[in-house]
Amino acid sequence: MRNTVQKIVQKAGNDRGRLMDILLEIQAELGYVSGEVTDQLAEELGISRVDVEQTLSFYHFFRQEPRGEYTVYLNNSLVANMMGRVEVAAAFEKEAGCKFGSVTEDGRIGLFETADIGMNDQEPAALINGKVFTNLTPLVVRELVSGMRNGKKVEDMIRNYGDGKNGSDLVRAMVHNNIKQKGSVLFSAYSPGEGLTKALQMSPEKVISEVKDSYLRGRGGAGFPTGLKWEFCRRANKEVSYVFCNADEGEPGTFKERVLLTEYPHLIFEGMAISGYAIGAKHGVLYLRNEYDYLKAYLESVLEEMHEKKLLGDRILDTEEFGFDIRIQMGAGAYVCGEESALLESSEGKRGEPRNRPPFPVEKGYMDHPTIINNAETLCNVVKILKNGSEWYTMLGSQESAGTKLISVSGDCKYPGVYEVEWGIRVKDILDLAGASNIQAVQVGGPSAECIGPADFNRTISFEDLPTGGSFIIIGNKRDLIGDVVTNFLDFFIEESCGSCTVCRTMPTILKNKIAKILTGHGVQQDLEDLQDWGSKMKMANRCGLGQTAANPVLSTLKNFREKYEGLIRKDVDFDSGFDLASAVVDSCEHVGRTPNL
Amino acid sequence: MSKPVVATTSLAGCFGCHMSLLDIDERILDLIELVEFNKSPIDDIKVFTKQCDIGLIEGGCCNSENVEVLRAFRKQCKILVSLGECAIMGGLPALRNGIPIKECIDEAYLNGPTVSENTEKILPNDDELPMLLDKVYPCHEVVKIDYYLPGCPPRADLIWNALIALVTGDEMELPYEVVKFD
Ligand SMILES: Cc1cc2nc3c(=O)[nH]c(=O)nc-3n(C[C@H](O)[C@H](O)[C@H](O)COP(=O)(O)O)c2cc1C
Ligand code: SF4
Ligand code: SF4
Numbered sequence: 095m096r097n098t099v100q101k102i103v104q105k106a107g108n109d110r111g112r113l114m115d116i117l118l119e120i121q122a123e124l125g126y127v128s129g130e131v132t133d134q135l136a137e138e139l140g141i142s143r144v145d146v147e148q149t150l151s152f153y154h155f156f157r158q159e160p161r162g163e164y165t166v167y168l169n170n171s172l173v174a175n176m177m178g179r180v181e182v183a184a185a186f187e188k189e190a191g192c193k194f195g196s197v198t199e200d201g202r203i204g205l206f207e208t209a210d211i212g213m214n215d216q217e218p219a220a221l222i223n224g225k226v227f228t229n230l231t232p233l234v235v236r237e238l239v240s241g242m243r244n245g246k247k248v249e250d251m252i253r254n255y256g257d258g259k260n261g262s263d264l265v266r267a268m269v270h271n272n273i274k275q276k277g278s279v280l281f282s283a284y285s286p287g288e289g290l291t292k293a294l295q296m297s298p299e300k301v302i303s304e305v306k307d308s309y310l311r312g313r314g315g316a317g318f319p320t321g322l323k324w325e326f327c328r329r330a331n332k333e334v335s336y337v338f339c340n341a342d343e344g345e346p347g348t349f350k351e352r353v354l355l356t357e358y359p360h361l362i363f364e365g366m367a368i369s370g371y372a373i374g375a376k377h378g379v380l381y382l383r384n385e386y387d388y389l390k391a392y393l394e395s396v397l398e399e400m401h402e403k404k405l406l407g408d409r410i411l412d413t414e415e416f417g418f419d420i421r422i423q424m425g426a427g428a429y430v431c432g433e434e435s436a437l438l439e440s441s442e443g444k445r446g447e448p449r450n451r452p453p454f455p456v457e458k459g460y461m462d463h464p465t466i467i468n469n470a471e472t473l474c475n476v477v478k479i480l481k482n483g484s485e486w487y488t489m490l491g492s493q494e495s496a497g498t499k500l501i502s503v504s505g506d507c508k509y510p511g512v513y514e515v516e517w518g519i520r521v522k523d524i525l526d527l528a529g530a531s532n533i534q535a536v537q538v539g540g541p542s543a544e545c546i547g548p549a550d551f552n553r554t555i556s557f558e559d560l561p562t563g564g565s566f567i568i569i570g571n572k573r574d575l576i577g578d579v580v581t582n583f584l585d586f587f588i589e590e591s592c593g594s595c596t597v598c599r600t601m602p603t604i605l606k607n608k609i610a611k612i613l614t615g616h617g618v619q620q621d622l623e624d625l626q627d628w629g630s631k632m633k634m635a636n637r638c639g640l641g642q643t644a645a646n647p648v649l650s651t652l653k654n655f656r657e658k659y660e661g662l663i664r665k666d667v668d669f670d671s672g673f674d675l676a677s678a679v680v681d682s683c684e685h686v687g688r689t690p691n692l
Numbered sequence: 693m694s695k696p697v698v699a700t701t702s703l704a705g706c707f708g709c710h711m712s713l714l715d716i717d718e719r720i721l722d723l724i725e726l727v728e729f730n731k732s733p734i735d736d737i738k739v740f741t742k743q744c745d746i747g748l749i750e751g752g753c754c755n756s757e758n759v760e761v762l763r764a765f766r767k768q769c770k771i772l773v774s775l776g777e778c779a780i781m782g783g784l785p786a787l788r789n790g791i792p793i794k795e796c797i798d799e800a801y802l803n804g805p806t807v808s809e810n811t812e813k814i815l816p817n818d819d820e821l822p823m824l825l826d827k828v829y830p831c832h833e834v835v836k837i838d839y840y841l842p843g844c845p846p847r848a849d850l851i852w853n854a855l856i857a858l859v860t861g862d863e864m865e866l867p868y869e870v871v872k873f874d
Pocket of ligand 2: 447591636638640642
């Protein structure tokens with residue numbers, strides 16, 4: 095064991111900045127990272143034990159104790175629940191003979207839950223030893239568990255491969271792309287190198303101005319003008335700078351990056367190279383969420399191929415002046431690492447805790463060097479803008495939102511999948527495309543954005559109206575909006591908060607308790623006012639976007655579905671604490687052996 | 693006009709908040725000119741003898757007796773004030789929240805490092821004893837609380853200013869010094 099660890103650390107150049115990779119590799123070799131290994135790592139890397147532990151304990155997929163020869167991570171997202179996760183979970187527990195959150199006695203099977211794994215269009219889904227299993231049913235679960243009992247290899251349990259590159263040798267996943275609508279920018283004809291060739295004929299400044307003229311705005315959620323970000327970074331004018339592609343795709347309900355990574359990886363990498371040329375960076379990093387580990391070998395082969403074709407490497411397209419390489423940085427399961435500064439922290443081998451800003455990453459980013467972080471979809475757009483020109487691009491879309499957008503549609507509809515639409519499309523039109531009817535609500539932009547009702551279905555998907563990173567969850571009439579949807583989203587934020595800011599750490603739990611109180615018939619008018627009042631404090635009291643938006647599931651449903659809350663509260667009293675003495679003493683009385691005397 | 697009547701109690705607290713009340717020093721002489729005390733550890737009146745105007749509650753609820761006392765205070769007092777961190781949030785006693793009550797009891801009576809005499813492994817279960825709650829509750833999760841005075845303990849000046857404001861009906865003085873905590 096000591097030798098294994100030593101080798102892994104040496105391979106990573108004894109670099110503490112590579113702690114994420116080191117831990118992932120140790121886990122792949124040894125199953126988990128024991129206390130002993132933690133000590134050894136601290137020693138070899140010349141850091142303290144807590145430095146190792148704080149990274150190790152932060153991420154969902156790192157294990158400090160054995161989690162079974164077969165580790166099942168069942169997705170617990172809203173849409174998974176809608177599609178029958180509860181029955182699937184029960185089947186896992188029954189067949190394996192252990193509860194979620196534990197490992198069977200023989201150490202063979204571990205059952206765990208995890209947040210959205212980017213498969214909302216084919217739920218219920220789970221990761222088993224890193225491989226994706228979609229469209230699970232109790233029957234399939236029975237087969238899977240029996241396979242595990244018989245020591246079957248996980249890859250042999252996958253019966254059918256998905257479409258496109260999902261079936262290729264290096265991927266072999268049962269994931270389906272579900273590309274439902276192709277548009278004229280991203281899902282359109284492309285041969286690698288087209289954009290880069292054009293870019294290299296221009297000066298870097300000209301590339302930036304072309305991107306600025308296209309009015310391209312970031313597709314990761316915040317919508318910052320891409321050209322401007324690049325200009326800031328170029329102006330920092332330092333010897334070393336970096337390009338990061340954000341492929342963390344953690345917002346529940348988004349899975350468009352999964353499809354881009356599977357079918358258009360060249361486009362992403364080419365976009366990174368172009369941005370590298372524009373800002374004067376020689377190195378790029380693709381930050382890939384751990385849930386997409388099944389794509390890693392394939393993506394690495396694409397990088398190799400691009401090196402061979404001189405689309406990457408020391409002398410790109412045989413030019414003297416521009417070289418660029420890309421490495422893949424794996425995440426280890428943390429939604430907050432999609433936040434750009436947390437992503438950098440994570441890439442430096444630390445806890446994924448967002449940084450204070452300023453300084454912004456364009457001045458002081460990865461290892462303190464100027465860095466741009468762009469969403470994968472943003473970078474794909476860049477290639478097409480360079481190829482076809484900014485004028486072409488601005489013809490597409492709406493007033494303030496140029497181009498097209500990938501929308502990940504899931505939930506109660508006939509055709510879940512990825513749709514490339516022009517900005518400015520009405521919500522209603524997407525619902526029609528997806529074959530959705532009897533709809534109660536649509537969660538546009540994921541839990542951190544807005545939940546709208548039919549009165550708003552004429553609104554448009556655009557930066558000027560309803561901005562979105564791409565998540566579009568359709569919630570049918572039969573769903574319990576507060577009990578199932580809001581509560582599930584709050585659970586998500588409770589789990590994913592990095593814990594730095596007190597209000598982000600505690601408020602979602604307080605809101606959730608209040609909602610539980612309302613759902614059990616103890617809510618009063620004051621509770622609704624508290625939800626509103628306290629929820630709205632999140633914006634100013636927290637450091638990053640996670641905490642600032644974590645009350646949105648409550649605030650937006652309070653705004654758009656007020657009547658549902660009003661219908662649940664007591665009108666006969668103005669105070670009800672919901673406290674019940676009898677149930678509060680049950681456990682202690684039972685344990686000491688006495689009958690409660692109330 | 694009769695003087696406003698004040699009652700105080702310590703539930704799951706350490707009496708530090710009451711000590712802080714005494715920290716108003718010689719102003720206590722002014723206070724007894726202004727108000728009359730009823731049930732309170734300060735005058736050792738054990739049971740309510742009349743309706744009160746103001747109830748000051750130190751500590752949250754960790755057992756059934758705390759709940760009973762708190763409910764009695766709610767009945768007997770027009771205004772209830774949560775005094776200090778424990779009453780407002782559960783405070784130090786609430787550190788046990790999140791640990792199942794069974795484990796807490798076992799730690800206290802069977803497994804703890806200071807347990808040596810309990811050879812018969814007795815868990816206290818006499819009917820006379822208060823029953824432990826599953827967790828420690830802040831007061832407002834049990835009854836309606838009207839005002840909160842933060843601090844551990846709240847500063848004497850804060851308590852004084854609050855009492856004066858309640859008694860006179862004037863706006864409360866809240867200078868920065870009395871509500872800053874570090
Ligand atoms: C909690 C949180 C999670 C985020 N997750 C992602 C993500 O998964 N992917 C992404 O591109 N941006 C994500 N973002 C936004 C990034 O911080 C950043 O704005 C974006 O990557 C910039 O790229 P863009 O300008 O191309 O959109 C997240 C932000 C927050 C606050
Ligand atoms: S807002 Fe939440 S996730 Fe963001 S830094 Fe603060 S605690 Fe961490
Ligand atoms: S708030 Fe502080 S001083 Fe008051 S009872 Fe609690 S621990 Fe004691």
